[in-house]
Structures are given as structure tokens and as C-alpha cells.
């Protein structure tokens with residue numbers, strides 16, 4: 001499958017040749033731990049033990065690498081397992097990382113409470129402001145810049161190409177968490193990023209039925225001392241062992257096949273929900289990169305194909321009204337996570353981002369986050385309207 005093929009062609013076919021044994025058109029679930037060797041060391045197609053490699057996982061890894069236009073993909077048991085592997089593969093005590101000021105709560109917690117005590121230092125930057133990124137870099141010590149765009153839950157946008165230049169000039173590697181946009185809406189490696197990470201739990205899997213993660217490396221990484229990042233990640237994936245299991249890999253692969261059509265529908269529905277929210281009296285602000293008034297709308301328009309399915313908004317009447325609105329909807333499901341076909345609503349301050357309360361990453365109490373699903377949008381809006389007319 002070449003890079004010349006379109007996105008959905010790659011999603012459906014990359015890494016997924018018909019099964020050589022039976023012709024099965026879908027990659028089988030190789031639910032197996034070990035493989036018969038043809039004589040000692042005579043591995044069939046390189047398969048020896050399923051922590052090191054498993055054919056269903058290989059299919060997923062090849063597919064996601066093809067979708068991101070990268071060199072090699074790695075699939076993990078969760079997004080955070082992948083992020084941990086990247087950090088441990090590439091950083092040593094004394095190194096410094098620049099982390100977004102509105103990073104995914106678990107990412108911030110990882111750098112703050114896991115990597116920190118192991119000697120990896122970090123500073124927080126507003127990734128929507130290039131001066132803030134430059135100021136956070138410690139020349140000689142910063143080895144990694146971590147970017148999420150759009151961010152969770154404030155839908156901030158970072159300029160990937162500009163930050164890649166800043167990071168590279170400082171001798172640091174740029175990692176982009178592409179979970180929200182997905183490979184369909186945004187191609188960080190083509191914009192200069194060195195590594196892409198995903199929580200495939202979200203849009204890539206897309207059906208709220210699997211937890212997983214992925215990492216993809218760029219075709220060429222030229223940051224001095226980190227040129228071998230791909231081999232290091234491969235070594236650490238096997239040495240730490242936080243790999244995706246065969247069934248999880250299969251579910252994620254199945255999800256990826258429809259990623260393009262789903263993201264278009266998520267984006268269509270989100271645009272209509274945004275229009276409704278903008279017109280509602282109870283709403284003080286709508287956060288969506290597709291809005292011309294968004295601080296970095298121009299950057300988003302340049303680097304994203306569309307603006308995706310995540311929408312946040314603030315309630316005029318404050319935290320209490322936000323909490324009550326979340327409880328008053330019936331078609332929207334009150335729940336954490338995002339990116340599934342069904343629409344979710346949540347209160348970040350008390351749910352997904354409760355772990356960052358009291359830190360620099362604390363989010364406003366009047367904020368509601370929506371993961372706009374692919375149901376009929378009129379039904380979604382009617383349900384939201386009912387709740388907002390009472391509590392807004």
C-alpha cells in the first residue's frame with residue numbers, strides 16, 4: 001500500500017492483505033502467545049512470541065503508520081502505555097520536557113507524578129502562543145516538546161509546523177498527541193513532528209469498546225542524539241511490554257476502516273451543534289477551532305482538514321448550571337472518554353480533569369465538554385435545547 005493511495009483506501013487495506021492461509025478478507029485475531037519454529041531460531045515471518053510481535057497487532061501497526069505517513073507504527077495497551085514507552089525510550093534523568101498548559105489530564109499527571117520523581121523535569125507552556133513555547137525551552141536541557149492539538153477540554157490549537165522549528169532549533173524532538181484530530185484530519189509528521197501518539201481508545205477505535213494506544217515515528221528523525229528514536233521505541237515496546245492484545249488490535253483495526261467517514265460525520269454534526277450553542281442565551285462562550293473567533297482559527301484551518309467532533313462551552317450561570325445541564329440531558333450520555341459513535345457530555349472540572357484541580361491546568365467550573373457523535377444531529381440538538389432551556 002503506497003502513500004499515493006487515498007486515506008480511506010489505506011485505512012481499509014494497509015497492513016491487511018487477505019490471509020495467506022484461507023483468503024479471509026479480514027485480518028484474523030491471532031489469539032496466540034507463541035509460534036512453532038522451523039528448527040531453533042527458524043521463525044516464520046519473524047514471529048516468535050506475541051509480546052515481541054503478533055500478526056493482528058502487526059496489521060494494526062502497519063495500518064496506523066500508513067495513515068500517519070510515518071515510518072513505523074507501534075500499538076499499545078493504552079494511550080498512556082504508548083506515551084510512557086516514548087518517554088522512557090527517549091529521555092534520561094536530567095532531561096527537560098515542555099508540556100501544554102491544557103494537556104490531557106493523564107498526560108500532565110504522567111509528567112508531574114511519574115516521570116518527575118524519576119528525574120525528568122518539565123515546564124508548562126501555552127502551546128497556542130509561540131513566545132510561551134520559546135520561553136519554556138531550556139537550551140541544552142530540553143529534549144522533548146509535547147504538543148496536543150486540539151487540546152482537551154479547551155480546544156486550544158498549536159501551530160505544529162512553527163513549534164517543530166522551535167523544538168528542532170533547540171535540539172529537541174517534537175511529539176504530537178493526535179488523538180483529537182486523528183490521522184484523517186491532521187498529519188503532524190508532514191508538518192515536521194518527529195513522533196505522533198494516539199489514544200486509539202477515542203476516535204481511531206471509535207466505538208467505545210476498546211482501550212488502546214499507538215505511536216508512529218517519522219520517516220526521518222534528525223534531532224542530534226535521537227536519530228535512532230524508532231529503534232529505541234521498538235526496543236522499549238518489547239522490553240516494557242505494554243502491547244496491544246490481538247483482540248484489541250482487531251477491534252481498533254475495524255474501527256480505523258471507517259475513520260474517514262466517521263470524522264466527516266462527527267465534524268458535520270459538531271458544526272451544527274456549535275451553531276445552536278452560539279445562538280443560545282444560557283451559553284457564554286463556545287470553544288471550537290472552526291469558529292472564526294477562535295484565537296488560532298487560522299492555524300487550525302491551515303493544518304486541519306476539518307475541525308472534528310469535540311466542542312466545549314461555558315455556561316453564563318456558572319458551575320451549578322453546568323453540572324445540572326449535564327444531568328438533564330437524556331440522549332447524550334454522561335460519561336468520560338470521547339470519540340465514539342455515541343454522543344457524550346461531561347463536566348471536565350469534576351470528571352476528566354478532576355486530577356488537575358489546584359494545578360496550573362485547572363479548568364473553569366462553568367465548562368461543559370461534548371463529544372459529538374454521529375447520531376441524527378436534530379435529535380442531539382433537541383435534547384441539548386431541552387436541558388439548556390431549563391438550566392441555561
Ligand SMILES: *Cc1c(COP(=O)(O)O)cnc(C)c1O
Pocket residue numbers: 078079080081104106107148152177179180198199200201202211212213
Ligand atoms: C484519552 C487520552 C489519552 C490517554 O489515552 P488512554 O488510552 O486513556 O491511556 C491521551 N491523550 C489524549 C488527548 C486523550 O484524550
